[in-house]
Amino acid sequence: MWGGCFNQDTASSLAEINASINIDKRMFKEDIDASKIYAKALMMADVINGDDYKLIIDGLQEVKSEWENGTILICPKDEDIHSVNERRLRELIGEAADRLHTGRSRNDQVATDVRLWMLNNIPQLLNLTAGLIEVMIDSSEKNIDVLMPGYTHLKRAQPVRWSHFILSHAWYLRDDADLLKVFLKRTAVLPLGSGALAGNPFPIDRRAMAKELGFLDITMNSMNAVGNRDFIAEFLFWCSLCGTHLSRLSEDLIIFNTDEFGFVSVSQQFSTGSSLLPQKRNPDGLELCRSAAAQFIGNSTGFLATLKSLPSTYNKDLQIDKKMLFESFDLMSKTLEVLIGTVQTLIIDAKRCFAALNVGQLTTRLTYWLVKRGLPFRQAHHVAGRAFAIAEEKNTSIDLLSEEDRLNICDLLGDDLSEVWNFEAAVEELETSGGTAYSSVMEQIDLLKKWLQSEIKE
Structure with a gap:
């Protein structure tokens, strides 16, 4: 494909690392499809005649069939997918194959x-x-x-x-x-x-080639x-x-x-x-x-x-x-x-x-409970954290603190806290979009299903 100005053979060590056929041969279809479109562009530009064009197209289809059937032969001097396809095309149709690469580079x-x-x-x-x-x-x-x-x-x-x-x-x-x-x-x-x-x-129509190959632009x-x-x-x-x-x-x-x-x-x-x-x-x-x-x-x-x-x-x-x-x-x-x-x-x-849940994970909910009763968030956060710390000191859980202990921390903790220590309720109160409540999760599922339908399966 390129040896006209060379009078010495390529060193075997270079030939070995230069060859990429074992990697790029999986692009045989794309190389042939693009070559067909390029041949058409050359014919439309009067660079090759109709007879040569037909020979090239038929020959390329035969090369493609050989790849698909597993009968293509790769020679030692074939560097890459392009050289295999060009060599085999010339073997099949002769001199007309030499016109395909006009104006094109690897x-x-x-x-x-x-x-x-x-x-x-x-x-x-x-x-x-x-x-x-x-x-x-x-x-x-x-x-x-x-x-x-x-x-x-x-x-x-x-x-x-x-x-x-x-x-x-x-x-x-x-x-x-x-x-x-x-x-x-x-x-x-x-x-x-x-x-x-x-x-x-040559006056080839690049935009026409792009359209036929499924490209959006050039x-x-x-x-x-x-x-x-x-x-x-x-x-x-x-x-x-x-x-x-x-x-x-x-x-x-x-x-x-x-x-x-x-x-x-x-x-x-x-x-x-x-x-x-x-x-x-x-x-x-x-x-x-x-x-x-x-x-x-x-x-x-x-x-x-x-x-x-x-x-x-x-x-x-x-x-x-x-x-x-x-x-x-x-x-x-x-x-x-x-x-x-x-x-x-x-x-x-x-x-x-469910067994991995413990009431300590509801300490944030206690914070929210205090906020809903008028305590500023930072104070509520401190109170709930203090309650958790005292429960740890007493080797118990936060929901089992005595009323006396709770009142020593904050007057609001003297109220009945039984509604706080409920995992289902704690999950369900997080119902804003993006939250973990049932309605919020179902909203996520619905959005993802709609996305799949419109963006993937369209």
């Missing part, structure tokens, strides 16, 4: 292929993310009456519904999905027609077009952010699955055993999902480090982009699939969840 070719591959495949991640949200919604509906402690700093804070907890993770994913949709629009910009860096000398600077990999950097960042959210979900479920908590049980389908301890069922699926975040962050950071010192336009350093892209895509797909299955088959132990 620089704008690969930039087009990888964008097209992402547009064809990234929506799978959008659907998987939506699928995980759906099983979270299902879990929240089935377990709407399950009460459990909510935590800050891993210390019991206030009672909440299981539904409120699991939906807290669903909202992270909703934002991830929205961000992914924005990213897809930013990716749908066609570089084809930019040449190596300076543009195309690049407006050829130097930027061939050297721009921001869309991959953005996707790798998206994986690191979404992966972080999935890691936090995994961590919560791993903790809740421990014998000490026992709030949930991970099904045997998504657990593994021990080579020594016969009784063990380890949440290895969740642990692997948690660890995946490290690889996402590593790929994102590593690729940004690759980009940071590159001079303008295309440099071969950019060849690493597809390795990181495909690795992150594949791992994210599997991570989401594992989490969908794990949450879908998760068993919630309502009794263990």
Whole structure:
């Protein structure tokens, strides 16, 4: 493809690290589809005639069939997907194949292929993310009456519904999905027609090519077009952010699955055993999902480090982009699939969840009770905290303090406090939008369902 001015063979060591065919061969469809559209643009611009165009289109279809059937042969000198397809096309149709690359560079070719591959495949991640949200919604509906402690700093804070907890993770994913949709629009910009860096000398219709390939726009600077990999950097960042959210979900479920908590049980389908301890069922699926975040962050950071010192336009350093892209895509797909299955088959132990509640977690409710009786919040906070401290000193719980002790703290505590020490009531009073009351949780479920219907299934 490029050896005209060379009279020496490439060193084997360079040839080995230069070749990317084992990585980028998964873009065979995109390379062929883009080549078909480019051939049409050349014909419409009177650069190639109709007979050559037909030969090229038929030949490319035959090459595509060979890839799909697994009969394509890759030769030792094939550097990448582009060289395989071009070589095989020439073997099939002869000299007409040599006209296909007129005005085109592998620089704008690969930039087009990888964008097209992402547009064809990234929506799978959008659907998987939506699928995980759906099983979270299902879990929240089935377990709407399950009460459990909510935590800050891993210390019991206030009672909440299981539904409120699991939906807290669903909202992270909703934002991830929205961000992914924005990213897809930013990716749908066609570089084809930019040449190596300076543009195309033939009157091809770039906007027509963009429309036929499903792009929303074309690049407006050829130097930027061939050297721009921001869309991959953005996707790798998206994986690191979404992966972080999935890691936090995994961590919560791993903790809740421990014998000490026992709030949930991970099904045997998504657990593994021990080579020594016969009784063990380890949440290895969740642990692997948690660890995946490290690889996402590593790929994102590593690729940004690759980009940071590159001079303008295309440099071969950019060849690493597809390795990181495909690795992150594949791992994210599997991570989401594992989490969908794990949450879908998760068993919630309502009794263990409720047993973990204690009246100390209602101290905030006592604060609210005092506020409703006219005490300024800061004073009410101090009074409730003092009551809790005295209960600790007396080795009892706050609801069992004597009337004398309560009156010594604050006159208002002499009233009947029995209504304060009620977990269900404590949850139900938090009914503002976003709260953990039944009505508020149902509002969340309704909003997420509407979002899924309008933004994902439209």
